[in-house]
Amino acid sequence: MRRTPTLSLSNPMGPVRHLALRVHDATPPDRDRAVDALRAVAVLGVVLGHWLVTALVADGGRLHTGSPLQHMPWLAPISWVFQTLAVFFLVGGHVATRGHASAQAKGTPYRRWLTARLSRLFKPVAALLVLWTIATTALLLSGTDVTTVRTLGKLALSPLWFLVVFAALTAATPLVARLNPLWPLAVVLHVDVLRFGFGAPAALGWVNLAAGWLVPYTLGAAWARGELDRPRAGWVLLLGGTAATAGLVACAGYPASMVGVPGSAVSNLDPPTLAAVTFGLAQCGLALLLRERLRRAMRRPLAWAAVAFVNLSAMTIFLWHQTALMATTATGLLLGRLPGLHTPPDGLTWVAARLLWLPAFALTLTVCWAAFHTYERGRPRIRPRVVRTHSSSDRAAPAKARRV
Template sequence: MAAIRHLAHRIDTATPPDRDRAVDALRAFAVLGVVLGHWLVTALVADGGELHTSSPLQQLPWLAPVSWLFQTLAVFFLVGGHVATRGYATARAQGTPYHRWLTSRLSRLFKPVAALLTLWTLATTALLLSGTDLATVRTLAKLALSPLWFLVVFAALTAATPLVARLNPLWPLAVVLHVDLLRFGLGAPPAVGWVNLAAGWLVPYTLGAAWTRGELDRPRAGWVLLAAGTAATAGLVVWAGYPASMVGVPGSAVSNLDPPTLAAVTFGLAQCGLALLLRERLRHAMRRPLAWAAVAFVNLSAMTIFLWHQTAMMATTALGLPLGRLPGLHTPPDGLAWIAARLLWLPAFALLLSVCWAAFHAYERGRPRTRSRVVRTRSRVVRTRPSSDRTPPAGARRV
């Protein structure tokens, strides 16, 4: 414990004093919310030699409020828009060309993807050659690759940062409203809804840009977003027939996320308002070295955690198959007993995720021989692993 405290203190003292730790805390909470949400509401049911997905929200719809806690993508896009617009403004001030800035940002997103695609290409091929049921292979591959849709959307919005940096969030919100009117009010083809895949997440992204411009610094902005978003979401669910669950539910006629609906967007506005209101408390909490070290670790490992958390859950499920249909792991999520059992499996999922982290984190941080830094100042470097070079280069780099 003393060693952990010492390392946390080193990370804390090596963090640049002007870094906004609340931004990192919000990003960490958003990533962990998505992970825990998937682990709690996604079930792989073993049935007659075949695996298929199910959800406790399908069998126990009164659990819909659980999805309100763990559907945190809007916060991630809020932080992403804030960081991207701030970074682009800095790059312009330094004379960095747009293509170089964009390449740098996108490389951080897509470097870890190569490892995921390689492993699952090999795994899918091996499963098919071994005679595994095609439906099972499709289920596993879909779950493993499902995080990639988020990266595509996030990359597209990042590339459009110079165009949307000053866009008022009301414009994409209006697009979402009209698309839903066409879909649900005028009987337009369901494919029209996919316009909201960009417009829906553009709303919190442009809110992040407004944060960068200083337009959301007053507490009133957070309260307005929280109150208006909550009221609008409640009205849409109670009177307009939108699903109460803010994540997809297998078998449901309408999903709030696939593609995003107006209810998902207004719910995201409420989340963004709450996030803005919590900034000062988070900054205060992040003064504690242990809390800041944990947040710094999640931020440095964000892509690895996000990309591999589904694989960790499926690996645990596969390893348990020889032992029979284990409650909370292979059984239908149809009661409180399943929920209690699933909570007991979360440490096992985390353990397998740590194995994935150990195996693939190097791809997120760069080549194995490249230095990996948690934080750095001009006179101090804190490393997550030893460097093969004896002398660190001059200059300063911030994470």
């Protein structure tokens, strides 16, 4: 039975609850909300991780990057919490496999299906490229140090590597949907053995940029086929991935940090190493084990509305979060060299100050979202796109969803 919430002017949360109930009621009952929740967690994990471990240090008239993990390696567990890219590829493989199967059943050509999916990824990129082209040109013409401009541009455009890899795997979905994840895992293993064991050229590691992320992507495809529905699959991935990662770090010399650290000889993420892939397996296992709890949590209208909002703006949030960090840092320079924003990340004082800056980053990102989210969502639709895709079946949404 559909609820009709009553608005109360004396209750400031009334309009929010009303909107949350509308989104909740508009969602088809057969939609797997755990998928959306996992995607939201993955996106927000990456954003918070970058904000916590990326420092722009003001040194004279220059800005250069730093990381608290460089000075305090014992903070490496932070990267274990916020490096959530494997979960995003897991969800991406699940959604793309189901979407392609649905398109085939409806007779939709592959080209039309792929164009629709990639347009959602790359449409927000245009605004980012235009703005940073203008900003870079203005900075160079104003006499800003070239090193500073290079640092800012690299950070601003760093999210694009993810989109390129994700787009390539999406395009290859018909070919890799039934690929056993052990095959790309074996490729990653052999590449690392050649690199670190036999002194092969470091450039060989870039093979893992595709093979490494193909592992969680094919796990997502297996999930879509129903092969990972039993809890046993999640436990095997979680325990096996954890044990393998611990062994590689403790015995094989892999870095403990799952993100790149300036000055480090080896990065687990650039390109992905075997340790990063086994760590991703553990993350995927945990994600699979949490599905039922997430489904129950998403029955709460407010929680579901928040997750729906993040999913609707996922690419905008992901693409602009580094720009929000840099915009806040640049604005702060007008007030001087501020702790946690422009100082070297070499102590717990910096960590405490950086935590206090997180709301400012979030506020700047909100401004970016308000300015550019229309490039992601496109023209308004009758009902939110987030409530229409990758449900557990292909049945049409109920009439009440169409009305909303």
